[in-house]
Amino acid sequence: GQSLEQPSEVTAVEGAIVQINCTYQTSGFYGLSWYQQHDGGAPTFLSYNALDGLEETGRFSSFLSRSDSYGYLLLQELQMKDSASYFCAVKGAGNMLTFGGGTRLMVKP
């Protein structure tokens, strides 16, 4: 089976940098994905790491260390619209995703 751990809530101020950590235990691993979900909305894809290291996409970056079964999502220059839930998800065989419980990010002015 697979299990993922991430903090339940994070609060930060506008313009700041925030890091959301994710640790996982898995029987099959092809990569770690990150999804954003606003209240009442669909999860939307942010980033994917198949190999160790940092992937950068605009204000968002994601990091993976397979030896440590650990990854994080880094959000820079926080904006109010970044207030949402963020999910890490392990990609297993057949493109199946196992999601963590989600981290609710609150951005304050």
Add this chain to the structure above:
Amino acid sequence: DAGVTQSPTHLIKTRGQQVTLRCSPKSGHDTVSWYQQALGQGPQFIFQYYEEEERQRGNFPDRFSGHQFPNYSSELNVNALLLGDSALYLCASSLGPTTRNSPLHFGNGTRLTVT
């Protein structure tokens, strides 16, 4: 370019009833996965359809079944509804189960309430 569309958006059913949810994948996608998301939790994988066959299944009882049509659209059926089946049901499409870098594109979901 239409994204993933799901219908209906909301549904209220009584315990013991049956429900069918529908999903049309993003244009160009051939694989459909269904997820159940309880309030305040992450999505849980139900099953995946590719080439009109169930390819993978999560830890859900046989009351949950599905179908994929030749045009790649899909249905999720739940029989003998329980109160615990109340959740947001998300459909996600992607390119082929072996295309590892194909991210999932989710629909806005169907909010099912069982009373």
